[in-house]
Amino acid sequence: MRTVPSEVLDDPRFTVPSASAAQGVGWLRAHSPRFTDGAAHRRPQTAVAQVLNTLGPLPNAPSPTHSLLRALGLPDRWETEVRTVAAAWQPHSPQSAEADAAADQLVDVCGGRTEVGAATACLLVQAHIPTAELARNPESAPVPFTRRVGPDGDEVLVDLTDAWFGRGPHACPGEHLARALAATSVPAFAALHRPGQPFVLPNAWDVASAVLLAQAGFAAVGTTSLGIAAAHGLPDATRAGREHTLSLARQITTLGLTMLTVDLEDGFTDDPAELADLAAELAGLGVRGINLEDATAGELVDPRLHAAKIAAVKATAPDLFVNARTDTFWLGMERSSTTARLQAYQDAGADGVFVPGPLTDGDIAALVKGQPLNVLASPRHTRTRLAELGVARISTGSLLYRQALSAALDTARDLAQDRPAPDVAIGYGQVADVMSIQPGG
16 A cells, blocks of 8 residues: 555545444444544544533543543543544444444443434544554654545555644544643652652641642652551551552542542562552553562562563553662662662663662662662752752651651650640641542642
8 A cells, every 4th residue: 555645635536444333333434423424424523523612621540532531520430432433434444343333332421322422432532543653752743644536446554754643534533632632640659750850759647648748739749658558557568558559549549639649569569460460450540650669578679570560561551650679778788789679670671760769879870771760869969969960759668657656756845845736737627628629629
């Protein structure tokens, strides 16, 4: 099949390949601006514009599909039907009865067999692959080619590298939506990691701390395994806090106030497949990233096992930002293996690396290479100095939780020593308001 330039999209002699049918995916194509011409094209294009004009705010989500579903008021579970239809969306793609059934179900939930119902379903299908690709790689065409039937009756490939969203009568009416959806998806969290321009990631231990940090304007919030475990009377780094960690992640993501990354200790398991299932669950909730450490119960593990866990996570939830932590400095063990461990984790697909512990300027300078480096906030370095050293992320770890405990102890001691209760910046009413926030906002 020959390739032609995008200018042919302005030529009415080049038509869209026929792709209609009475039901299923074919019916949806026949009511899509993408696969229609002339008057049949203008009707669905008008319906798409109508849906776009009434669309609510786009929430942050693990993918453009999830974000659009939520903006439309539809449950995340419909992502399955969207994915199934998207796999058969192009007429030259493999077709199936399963895809036809999914298309019919999707149209029904989007408003039925009306122009608006079809337009809504089409937007979801289009968001699933092209917009997700735009989110992953914003510097190249999300759809490099489209197809047309030329004047001689032969199909041709139209090169879209200079016309990402088409042109002429078939110019995509949802370009603004696509770009907005791409900005709300997981890669927005990855974009925060800029070596030499580190962002501060505060770590929460409960809903109130997470909400207050989000309201304070932090672009993302993490969880702290020590804070969560200690708040529930459990030891840290022993896998005891697994269920409490997952429960908190569900609560925070339901509120939809901020991007969230979750400290999973060592993944709570030695089984990469089991960890991959957990990662997929978190990604489905809207979690943007996870932190995985290569130590269990105070002992370093074989880096090959840790690399296998990372690879399993990235294979199952590729958009989840994996911050691969090595505890060589934290535990004071095998420090000479740090570079080799980090390289193994990067080779397995880690998006960033994390080396907590007592790092000198020289240590940090030696570790800043390849992937974004995350370090712990400490009295040794200011944010400005860490920026000069090329750090990309500064985590507070358990610092905020321990500071809260310190303030509580100081206040109790002051009262016992006949000092007055202190004035505090956060009043009772503010905390009560935090706990009254409803899911979604």
